[in-house]
Amino acid sequence: MARLRLTARGRAAFGVLAMLVIAAAAAPLPAQDADTTQADDDTTGADDAERDSAAFVGQAAAAVVSSYAVPDMPAAAFLGTTPAAIARPASTRDFLIGLASGVDEHGQARQGFALEASPSAIVPGFGVSLERYRAPGVNPRYLLANLLVSFGAARAAGDSSPTVIAYGVRATLFDRGDPMRDTAFLTALGDSIARCRPRAPIPGIPRADRPTALDPLLRDLLSERHDRAVRCMDSHTRKLARRYARAHWNASTLFIAYAGGERLRGGSFSQRRHAGDRVWATGAIRVGGIAQTLLYADWTHDRGNSAPDAFDALTYGSRVNVGSESANGFVEFLGQTRSGVPLGVPATATAWSAGLELRAAESLWLSAGLGERFRTTAAPNVVAVLAGIRWGIALRPWLSPGE
């Protein structure tokens, strides 16, 4: 795969080029509203309230399209929560026990409940071997292995707020960057984890003709060995996965997800009302060796607590990434269309962003950008102003799509 590798001179040239590009792009900024990425031409004649609303919707779009990825756990995304603990059952029995734990002794939904499961792991006969997983072409087993269902429950702020339970599903339709379908990666992965193999069994194992209960000392020894082996594997496989991700950062992919929810008055399942639905779809298209186009769509149907609160919103985004593991840039266009907005508030708003980033040294990134993306997601460790341009200096890349 073609990869862009910059020499010291190349990096210096990139830095100068970046400054010029940003300076050129920054020139019209004073003519723009400080809080919106809409050009003056788009907002001429609009009153301040409308302009502020458009900026708000644009910012909302930038916040929603935070990573061009469908959520790992759609049920939690629907609830807008980050569960402190997620049950991940590995068998049918554990799944049923996990589901039952979401209901308390009074038959009401338990707050903070979160469960994620893979049908291929919990449904007998749905297992997928690595050989079947890697089968080329349309591969139902691949879809099955990457299918995840999730459940969650949360209560909105306020004592009288109803409990909301959510259910979701996430599917990978295809992922050309999946290392588990790459023969060379799998060989290297097998080698890596085999290096963590213990040299001999733990000492002190009783013979088979003696009592065979596992005593606490042996249990501790096994636990210690397990932790050591997993640490060793983590160390080896993380490096391997990072290298693979960098080499395949612009791979083509397609993911979809759905989540729905029910509002339970008093936490009771018998007094439920459909809360709404949300659908996500993201795709990536590899463009040559150093570029990628990302597409994002997110439709929300919220029924609210009553009819006047109901709304539908479609958030969408398109982004072009160009670069490599050491230098990259992007241009993106975001938008949101919303129904049920008050009179005078625009139902549609758009925003754009652009940015450049350069790895100056190991764990030291230099970045600059314009637009909502830069404002809403940039969190540099240090901000410096050079040649009139705001540069973020960070210990990790934030523009890089592979990170």
Added chain:
Amino acid sequence: MIPHVGPIDPAVPVRIVVSCDSGHALAFALWHRPAGTDEWKKFAEGRTGDGAESHAATIETGPHSQIYYWVAVSSPARPHAAYHARLTLTQRDAPVPHGSVELRGTTDAAGNDSVEQWLDFV
């Protein structure tokens, strides 16, 4: 409790197949300790990508002998994922009683886990 596998026929070798039904790469090692001895001897090891069509080993053994196993699974693309590996013991192509050892769990944030344990032949 330690799994008791068998009864087995000491006149026939035991075949052990290590497999994974959750799309994970795996690595394994197997040791054997004959009845009445203290010494463990490794008799098989393997890993994904080593060219073997299936991960299987054969050992001549008997009642009161033991097998110690280490099985590791990995899928860096799927952290916190449930896995399902299995040791299947057969003699003359027939399952050994209690000879299907299920290894289930959830991988860590890097997509890895390992299991080591032993089983006693009866």
